[in-house]
Amino acid sequence: MTRTQATLIGFSAIVLWALLALLTVGSAPVPPLQLNAVCFAIGGAIGLIWIAVTGSFGALRRVSWKVYAFGTVALFGYHLLYFTALRLAPPAEASLIAYLWPLLIVLFSGLLPGEHLKPLHIIGALVAFAGAGLIVARGGISARAEALPGYGLAFLCALTWSGYSLVSRRLGTAPTAAVAIYCLATAVLSAIAHLFLEETTWPTTGPGWLAILALGIGPVGLAFYTWDIGVKRGDIQLLGTASYAAPLLSTLALIATGIVGASPILLLAAFMIAAGAFLAAMASRSR
Known part of the structure; x- marks a missing residue:
C-alpha cells in the first residue's frame, strides 16, 4: 500500500464521522450505553470478518x-460522552464542540518534547474557541442552562479523541486488526453498564433501526479501521488538516435533513472552528 493510497483511505473516516451526529439523532430514543453496545458490536463484527479474510x-x-x-x-469513553452530549444538548451545537478535537491534536502535539507553539497556533486556538463560544451563547447562555452539561460532555469528547489520536502515534507498530478488539471490548463494557444504569429502549420506527445499523457500519465501525490505516501509513498532516472539514460537513448534514435550521450564527461558528484549526495546522506544516 502506498502513502497516497493510505491517505485516501484515511479520508473516508472523516466523511463517515461527519454523519455521526445525524445518525445519533436518528437513533433516539435508544440510551447512550445501549447504543454504544449495539454499534460497537457491529463494528467489531466487521473487524473479525476482515481479520478472518486476511488471516491476521x-x-x-x-x-x-x-x-x-x-x-x-x-x-x-469518547462515544459514551458523545452520545450522552447529543441527548442533553442541541445536536448541532454539541457536535461542533466535540469536533474541536482536530484543533486540540495540533495544539497538544505542539507541546510535545522538541516541538514549539507558534503564533498561528495561538491565533487558531482563539478563533476556534471563539466559534465554540458563539454556539454555546447563541440566544443567551442563561436561556440554555439546561444544555450546559451536554456542552461540557461534548468538550470532554474533544479532549478524549485528541488524546487517543496522539498516543496512537506512539503505538504505530500495533496492527489495525487490534481495533476490532477495541470495538468488541467496548461493546461488552457498554452492555454491562447499560444493564445496571439504563432502561432498555429500542427504536420504534424503521428509520431508527437503520440509523443504528448505519452507525455500527460507518462512523462507529469502518471509520476506525480506515483512520488507523491513514494515520499510521499516510500523510498525517494532510489528514489532520482535512479533519477540520468534519464539523462543517456534520452541520450541513443536520441542516439538509431539517434537524436544525440554517441560522447565520451557527454557520459562522462552524466556519470559525474550521478556520481556527486550519491556521493551527498551517503553523505545524511550516515547521
Whole structure:
C-alpha cells in the first residue's frame, strides 16, 4: 500500500464521522450505553470478518494488553460522552464542540518534547474557541442552562479523541486488526453498564433501526479501521488538516435533513472552528 493510497483511505473516516451526529439523532430514543453496545458490536463484527479474510489473528497475540486497554477505554469513553452530549444538548451545537478535537491534536502535539507553539497556533486556538463560544451563547447562555452539561460532555469528547489520536502515534507498530478488539471490548463494557444504569429502549420506527445499523457500519465501525490505516501509513498532516472539514460537513448534514435550521450564527461558528484549526495546522506544516 502506498502513502497516497493510505491517505485516501484515511479520508473516508472523516466523511463517515461527519454523519455521526445525524445518525445519533436518528437513533433516539435508544440510551447512550445501549447504543454504544449495539454499534460497537457491529463494528467489531466487521473487524473479525476482515481479520478472518486476511488471516491476521496471529498478529493480535503479539499486541500488549496495555494497548488493548488503552484503545478500549478511549473508544468507550469518547462515544459514551458523545452520545450522552447529543441527548442533553442541541445536536448541532454539541457536535461542533466535540469536533474541536482536530484543533486540540495540533495544539497538544505542539507541546510535545522538541516541538514549539507558534503564533498561528495561538491565533487558531482563539478563533476556534471563539466559534465554540458563539454556539454555546447563541440566544443567551442563561436561556440554555439546561444544555450546559451536554456542552461540557461534548468538550470532554474533544479532549478524549485528541488524546487517543496522539498516543496512537506512539503505538504505530500495533496492527489495525487490534481495533476490532477495541470495538468488541467496548461493546461488552457498554452492555454491562447499560444493564445496571439504563432502561432498555429500542427504536420504534424503521428509520431508527437503520440509523443504528448505519452507525455500527460507518462512523462507529469502518471509520476506525480506515483512520488507523491513514494515520499510521499516510500523510498525517494532510489528514489532520482535512479533519477540520468534519464539523462543517456534520452541520450541513443536520441542516439538509431539517434537524436544525440554517441560522447565520451557527454557520459562522462552524466556519470559525474550521478556520481556527486550519491556521493551527498551517503553523505545524511550516515547521
